[in-house]
Every structure is written in structure tokens, then in C-alpha cells.
Amino acid sequence: MSSTDRPSSSPDHEPAAHQPPPAAPDRPLSRRTLGRLAAVSAGVGLTAATAPASADTAATGGRTVRERPFRAAVHRRAPRPNILFILADDLGWADLSCYGSPHIRTPHLDRLARQGVRFTDAYAGSSTCSPTRFSLYTGRFPGRTPGGLHEPIPGGSTAGLPADHPTLASLLRDAGYATALIGKWHCGYLPDHSPTKSGWDTFFGNLGGALEYYSKLGLTGEYDLYEGEVGHQDLRYYTRIITERAAEYVGRDHDRPWLLNLNFTTPHWPWIAEGDTAESARLTRLIKEGGRGVLNHRDGGSLAKYRELVEDLDRSVGEVLTALRRSGQEENTLVVFASDNGGERFSHQWPLSGEKFTLLEGGIRVPTIVRWPARIDGGAQVSHEPVYTPDWTATLLETAGARPDRAYPLDGTSLAGYLLRGEALPDRNLFWRVRGERALRRGDWKYHRDQQGRDHLFDIADDPREQADKAAREPKVLNALRTAWEETDATLLPYPKG
Template sequence: MSSYENKLSRRAFTGAVGVAAAATAAGLGAAPAQAAGTPSGGPSEREFRASRGRPSRRPNILFILGDDLGWADLSAYGSPHIRTPHLDRLARQGVRFTDAYSGSATCSPTRFSLYTGRYPARTRGGLAEPIADKSVGLEPTHPTLASLLQASGYATALIGKWHAGHLPDHSPTKSGWEEFFGNFGGALEYYSKLGLGGEYDLYEGDAEYKDLRYYTRIITERASEYVSRDHHGRPWLLNLNFTTPHWPWTAEGDTEQSAEIVRRIKAGDRRALWHQDGGSVEKYKEMVEDLDRSVGEVLTALKRSGQEEHTVVVFSSDNGGERFSYNWPLSGNKASLQEGGIRVPNIVRWPARLDGGQVSRVPVFSPDWTATLLEVAGARPHPAYPLDGVSLAGYLLRGERPVERDLFWRVRGERALRRGNWKYYRGKSGRDQLFDLAGDIREQADKAAVEPARLAELRAAWEAVDAGLLPYPA
């Protein structure tokens, strides 16, 4: 057993969890200890302790995604000023990952990696960082988590931010989600629903839907209704993609600020939504705490429905934090492949199968959850579209020892690969760097000169993966 491996406590069960997916083993690398997200007073790590549980059944799946939420923006991850009691409770009831990563450093490529379970650069739409061109998107012919689960009998819905293409060619309803309520683009003004180009961007299915209330309230209501609904015996998948706390920096009740942003949008200011002259640490705190309350409302509705026990809840972020995020001690922010751009909060809860109050230092990233959820739902990946993520089900549920593997990232001008404790990174300077994350989570002590052989090995591994991906357009 490697020094960084930790065991989890899970509930024993009778029978198999559906059909085994093609993905075979769970990933594992090393992780820092206390500095890597185990704040004082947080959940403590447990040794494996099996206990008798209920017979297995295919679970409902609720996957909640924050938008530009930084790794340390939750109090469960060490934020000194933001209070997130509902997400902290979710962490206490399940497993909190200290070394979890997004599939990329910006919005839409990470969504591609989660929706497909593959590196973003496997598809043309995934090369956009993020999508702005309305001619590209997730092709309806490509299998997704939703289409594969739908084919195996699941009801499927996506509520909130899609950001994987635009109408008429690309939509959740063309990619396996039976229901869609939300926005197509990368950002919108929270009250008017105007997007980056000044277009109205709130839809039910593929038709515009008018509601000028604060957006987070609207999708929270919709999600609460969905998890409370009678699905007539079908298990369900709900992707709940909040835009909070993505800019513009307006909380509920900030109607004057909203009106000013709308005025600028209508006057032709294409950068009005970026809100570079607005926001503050306090406003950001207000937005994150509103996200926490909203998640709490949905989880309360789930509990009242009687489905909590047999629902897998996963919470994560689409990339690292933005300008007001609390990222200490990480370096870098959104759009960078430094830790601050890709390391994210990540929690999983499944009361029927996993004991609570646990912390895992196993490195995971977005495509792993696609593979994991397919396996626990008894669905197979499409053989023509092999997954780049690996299932964590064996590690989480069956006590299997995870296998070590590499985590790979590529964005324009940057590259990164993590193997165990070691991270290979090349930023826009073009200089290869090597960091030992076990003792240097901040990526300040470059070991490239003292570990040249390791650097060369990791660089070669990165280049081998990159050779199989689509090139960026010129």
C-alpha cells in the first residue's frame, strides 16, 4: 500500500450494482496532508469499516456544479470568511475530496469533459476555451452521461447553465437530456437574462421562457420541483448547473446594479457582463452563501421526497476561482493550469452506500465522475468513444485499491500532468517546471533542475496523450 493511500468506510450491500462499466479501476495519486484542505474542525478521515446496508438498487443522481467557485471558497475547505453550512453538512454526510480537479481551466471544456467523460480536446467543440462561436458545440451524435443513462432507463434533466453549444444545432435536448431549463451561454445578467451578446438567454426546452426574477432563485425552484416529482419508478439524473458565483457581481436584491449593467449591454458594451469595474470580496461572499442556501433548499426537497437514501449527490465546480475567490494557498486562478485554476471543491454523498464524515486524498477529476456514475447506474460507455476518466466505484464502494494513473490537462499556452505527488507544468513562459505537491501545494519550489529524469518522463507522458488529441485551430 502506498504511503498516501487512504481507505474509506462504505456500507456493505447485497447483489451487484447493475452492469459493470468498461472503465475498470479508480484513480489514485498522492496528496498533501493538512494543507490540502483539511481545515481545523472539519470531517476527519476514517479507516475502512464495512457495515450491513440495504440491498442495492440503481440510484438517482444529482450532480450539482458551481460556476467559477474556488477550491477554498467553502468553509469546509478552509474559507475564513465565507460560511457554507449546507455544503459543509453535505461533506459531513459523505466524502470530501481534497485533491479534486476540474477537467479544464474554464467553463465549457470542463462541461464537455463531464458530459462525455473524455478530454475536452477529443471533440471540436471542446477546443473552445470557452465557447463563444455559435457554430460549434457538443455534437448530438456523441454519447453523453445523459444519453447513456437514458438508454438504460433513466429520466434525465439539465437545469441551469449548459454552455456546450447553441441552437439550432446544439442543445441538451439533442444530447440525451429529456428536459432542459436554463441558459445556453457562458454568462447572463441575473435578472434580465441578457447574455454576452445582448441576447435573451432563458429557455425551457428549446423555446424562450420569460421570467425576470433572480436567476438562482428560478433554477433552485425548478430543481426542487424535479427532485420532488414522481418519476413513475424510473431512476433519474439531474445535472444542476448554477451560474453562481460567476460574474456579473450581483446578488439577489441588487436591482439598481442590474439595471446599470442592462443599460450598458443595450448600449452595445460587449464587456458589460464582465463587470470589471464592480464586485468586492463582500459581494462575492454574499453570492457564494446564496449558492449554499440554494443547494440546501434542493437537498431539503430531496429529503422530503423520501429519496435521499438512494440518491448519489455530487457537488463540484467547473474550474478554479475568479478574481474575488479565496484560493489560499494555491497559485493561479481560473484559466490557468496552476492549482488555483483547476483544483476544486468536490463532495459525494450516498447514504445507502457510503458512511459520512470522511476525507479522501485520492486525486480525481471531472471525467472520473462520468465513469463512476455510469457504473453505479449499470450503464456501459459506448465502445467507439472510450472514456478518459476512470470509475471510482471500486474504491468508494468495494474497498478496492485504486490504481495510480496520470491526470492530464491542456489549454492554449499551458500544459500540466499530475502523477502521484508530482506535477509537470509549463505555463505561458514556455518553461518546463516540476513540483512536489506533497510539500509544495503552492507550486513555488521548482524541482526541474534537481529531478531532470522525472521531468523528462512526465513531459513525455504529457506529449503522448497530447498526440492523440485534436489540434487547436490556427
């Protein structure tokens, strides 16, 4: 599809920010509900140069949308779905207009949210790229495998996802699915690691954690665009290339259900938007001259440039979804959109604290949208249930009728009962560990140990910004969550010393 065929951002497709609706009139607002309303409205209650929206509506781009609490459409039935899992790279929690960005417009993702379910309390499996991808591909904590201990896997490392470890792709392939990964892999380098060694029938994309968008030079300074395990030469803008590939894949006449992991590098640094060929040439020259850390682009980027990247991501997702609709497969395709971790330098995170690399909310809470027309009602539904990356692995396996390998038990909880059958999610812990930092969420409570070794306790519903430390006031809660964290940690591999 050419650039002139790409979906427009015309007024008919303008975004609409979302707000949680009030509780039903026959049920008083609980403290938990009030806390969640406060947390979400703090993030999305304002649009650029407008007054606050009301409690049950929000206006963006001239449109007003009323959200409603999620309710499963239990009467619906459908065959096993196709699965399109779209992963953005370093996209912050409030970087989409439907999550409250005051200056970025994302009409296609906003429409996706209106057609499905938007999660306000969804989290990544880690605060960095490759560990989250480990948790998605395996459904297990990153610390279950040596490769997952790297935060993230550095360029040229020999670490990676073991080829014999069951993955979402290998388990779905065994259940009769076609499997493809397009875009960023970041779970190990050749010759030992690649998507085609871990269950994906086809792969087109980059193996490393970042690349220059035109030259395709990666963190090691080597060319990093592959088809399968063979280098593929294409010096056009990277987001265009993988968008075209993804649109072609979903538009095919498939003879069986399929899984497509579509992993954008947008809006990860370097801050190169389409058309920035002079800056691309400068960075490419510095890389070839042996410069270190060039792709981190510490001397580049801006809020305006970041907006370009995110809005291009939105248009690209729109192009793929348009191809899906035109193929006639939209109705029975389960689409999940998420980010691999919280935002970085130019992200809009309000009201959250922290960013990528930390276990504060801004480092791990991410925008997450789910749509499956055949089984999930649209109408701008919103869910405040805490969920995170390994849950989606368990959910997709159950939905597709695939069985996990008993030798590698999942750490995520399937959301299929909640999303499709109206079942309540069980009480459980959401667990995170990075080197020197720890976190665990149970209900509205979050336990956090910072890099200085200090323990904190936050009521996330009332205090999403994590400023009111309840550790001294609630010692029993603190001790219970700390003990739960330590019990889980004891089952994981230790970090290498040094």
C-alpha cells in the first residue's frame, strides 16, 4: 500500500479521549471505585486547551464519547480467532489521545479502543524491552531463563530465548496456527537465537534492541534487517517497510487461523521520523566511524519529533487494521495493542511517576487495548482490572485451544473467563523484579523497593503518582506483600554477580 493509500486523519476519524463512567445508580461508589475514577480522570480528564471533561464523558478532537464499564458478552460464540498482537516500543501510558495526551492525536488507536476494551491498569512484564518480550513469548517471568536476566539484552550478546523453550508461537503452531513475527525481536542474536528457531514460521524484522530507521544499522554497528535468518536489503524508512509487510500478511487468503506478532520499533530512539534523511545520514556516519551510544540519540529529539513518531505509529496501525478489514477477517480476529514498557524522555506519563527502567508506575504501566468483534462488545468499554503481559500469553493460548507445556508452567493468568464469560478475576499478585528494584501489586496495594533499598507501600487507586507512602501506617500490609514478593523471587534464577 502506498503512502497515498494510508488511512487519513480526517474529522471522520478524529480521536476521542475516554473517561470511566460513574457507578450504576443502584450501587454506591466504593472507595476502590472512587480511587480508580480519580486515578484515571487525573490522566485523561483534560484535553489540549479545554476544560475538564465530565465524570462520564471526555471530549477530544471535537467528539464526545461515553465510556462504559466492561461487561462480557457471554452469549457470543465464534471459531478460534486469528490473533494480531501489536507491540509498540517505549510508548508511555498517556501517549495516546484516548489515554489523555494533550498534544498527540491517535485517531486509529482511539477508534480501536471505541470498538473494544481499553485497560487503565495494564502493565508490561518488565520495565525494559527484552524481559517484557520474554514474558510475552513464554508466559513466564523473565527470571525463569538466563536470557531474561539481561535488562535488556545488549548488542552482540550470546544470551537469548532458548530454542527448546515453549513459546506462544510454538504452542499455537502445534495447535494448528500459522505463525509470523514482523518487526523487533530482541530475544537473542544469530546463530543461536531467532524467531524461526522459537516457533514462528516466518520472520521479517530486526534482531536487536534498536536500529537507525533508514540505514538499518543496529547497536553493534552491523546491518540488522532480516527475512528469516538471511539479511534483507531495504533502505526505506523502517516503519513503512514492516507496516507494508504486516498489511500484506493480514490481507492474505489464509487457510488456517494465524498469529501475527507485529512489533514496531516506534517510538523508540533514535528520534528519526520519516523524511529525516539528513539526521539519519549524520547518525549513520557516526556509527560507521565507530561512535558509541550513537543510537541513544542524546543530542536529538524533541516533543514535536516524538509526536511525529507516535502519530506515525497510529497511522501505521490504521493501515494494518484497514487491510484486515478489507480481507474480511476483522470480525474473528483478536487484536491486542500494548507497549513493551513505560515511556522514555519525551513521553507523556501524567499522573504517573517514573519512566522506562524503573518499577514505578511510569516504568511499567502501559496503554493496552483489546478488540474481538465476534466475542467482545464494542462501545468504548473500559476495564480497571490490573493485568500484565504474561496474562495475555495465557489468554491467547486458552482462546486458541492450545495447551501450555506442563514442564514450563505459566506465570500469567488467563483473562478469557473475564473477557468472554463474565467471570471475576481471581485475587492474585502482579510481580516484577529488576536488578536492584522490586515491586508487587495486590488489588489496590503496591509494594515497591527502590534502588536505595527502601521499602514503600502505595494505594495505587487513590495515589497513582506514588507520593503517599503508607509503609509506616500499614505495616501488616507491607509485610504481607514483601513476603509474597520474596516467596516468588526464591523460585527465580539469581542475577549473575558483578
